[in-house]
Amino acid sequence: MKNKRGDTYVLETTFFIILNVIFFVMMLVFVNRAASGAVIYEQTYAKQIALLLDDAKPGTTISLNMDKGVEIAKENKIAVDKIVEINEKENRVKVSLTGKGGYSFQYFSDYSIEIGFTENFLVLKIKEGAKNE
Amino acid sequence: MNKKATQKLLSVWWFFVLTVVGAGIVIGVLIYYSADADLREAEANILSERIANCLVEQGYLQGDFSQNFNIFEKCGLKKEVFDAGTSFYLKISVYDEAGNLFKGISPIVEGDRSFEKDCQIEEKISARYFPRCAEKKELFLYKENEAIKKGRIEILAGSNQVGKKIALA
Numbered sequence: 001m002k003n004k005r006g007d008t009y010v011l012e013t014t015f016f017i018i019l020n021v022i023f024f025v026m027m028l029v030f031v032n033r034a035a036s037g038a039v040i041y042e043q044t045y046a047k048q049i050a051l052l053l054d055d056a057k058p059g060t061t062i063s064l065n066m067d068k069g070v071e072i073a074k075e076n077k078i079a080v081d082k083i084v085e086i087n088e089k090e091n092r093v094k095v096s097l098t099g100k101g102g103y104s105f106q107y108f109s110d111y112s113i114e115i116g117f118t119e120n121f122l123v124l125k126i127k128e129g130a131k132n133e
Numbered sequence: 134m135n136k137k138a139t140q141k142l143l144s145v146w147w148f149f150v151l152t153v154v155g156a157g158i159v160i161g162v163l164i165y166y167s168a169d170a171d172l173r174e175a176e177a178n179i180l181s182e183r184i185a186n187c188l189v190e191q192g193y194l195q196g197d198f199s200q201n202f203n204i205f206e207k208c209g210l211k212k213e214v215f216d217a218g219t220s221f222y223l224k225i226s227v228y229d230e231a232g233n234l235f236k237g238i239s240p241i242v243e244g245d246r247s248f249e250k251d252c253q254i255e256e257k258i259s260a261r262y263f264p265r266c267a268e269k270k271e272l273f274l275y276k277e278n279e280a281i282k283k284g285r286i287e288i289l290a291g292s293n294q295v296g297k298k299i300a301l302a
Contacts, residue, residue, distance in 0.1 A: 016147075020151075023151050023155065026155075027155060027158050030158070030196065031158065031162050033253065033268050034162045034163070034166050035162075037166065037168065040164075040166055043169065043170065043296065046296060047170055047172050047296060051172060051175060051176065054179050054183070055179050055182075055183070056177065057299065058209070086135055091211050091213070094299065096299070097186075101298060101299040101300045102298075102299045103168050103296060103297070103298055104296065104297040104298075104299050104300065105294070105297075106214060106220065106294055106296075107214075107216045107219060108180065108211055108215070109209060109210065109211065110205065110209050110210055110211040111209055112156075119277065124245070133218075
């Protein structure tokens with residue numbers, strides 16, 4: 001004959017452990033999602049590109065690895081060449097990985113910039129002479 | 134208290150603990166990841182470095198440095214970025230060997246002029262929304278009456294740019 005009280009105890013303990021495991025898994029998933037979110041990458045890339053442009057001399061070619069950005073953009077069905085936009089009129093770098101807005105950062109350099117993608121690398125060519133020349 | 138009542142109380146208490154721990158993690162993570170990367174000091178450093186590299190070539194001050202020197206054109210800076218509502222500041226003072234203003238040329242000042250005072254305050258007290266500045270001093274050579282003399286450039290550059298999120302277009 002089975003011990004009914006013992007069965008209930010095992011069931012309760014198992015249920016308790018499962019609930020705890022679910023809770024901590026949920027927390028891990030949340031932290032992981034927050035850490036790999038598009039918003040952070042948009043901001044990071046925009047600022048990184050602006051600083052690179054400000055620090056670059058004409059004739060420089062910059063190649064920036066954007067593996068993670070391209071991965072997020074593809075998940076959101078964004079064309080790779082639409083990830084980074086450079087508005088030379090306002091001197092702003094705009095990075096959008098989701099198609100829902102993005103992040104923009106200003107740079108102060110006045111050189112003409114040619115932008116392109118080679119696989120997952122953003123290629124920026126800083127051209128000789130100012131834009132208004 | 135009997136055993137069943139104790140177990141019930143424990144489960145309610147444990148549920149409360151989980152809620153507090155969960156809320157703590159969520160709030161902590163949101164605060165951490167919503168914080169902006171502060172590049173103001175780096176920008177100010179790049180700006181001052183760029184001006185120094187542009188004004189001094191192979192140890193000598195640019196030959197055409199005068200009262201009407203166009204810093205934007207010569208150093209490849211966009212003038213509009215330094216206009217009203219700007220997040221940048223720039224002050225260039227050039228001194229001769231005697232410590233006077235080089236050829237009497239007054240300091241070149243561009244951008245938000247309030248940054249100079251703000252940066253002085255920021256040096257003394259921690260002010261989160263105040264601009265960050267970088268000061269750079271560079272020595273240069275110049276010729277005067279066939280003699281080579283030493284001058285000094287002082288550059289104060291500031292930035293208060295925080296970037297912006299763009300809403301759905």
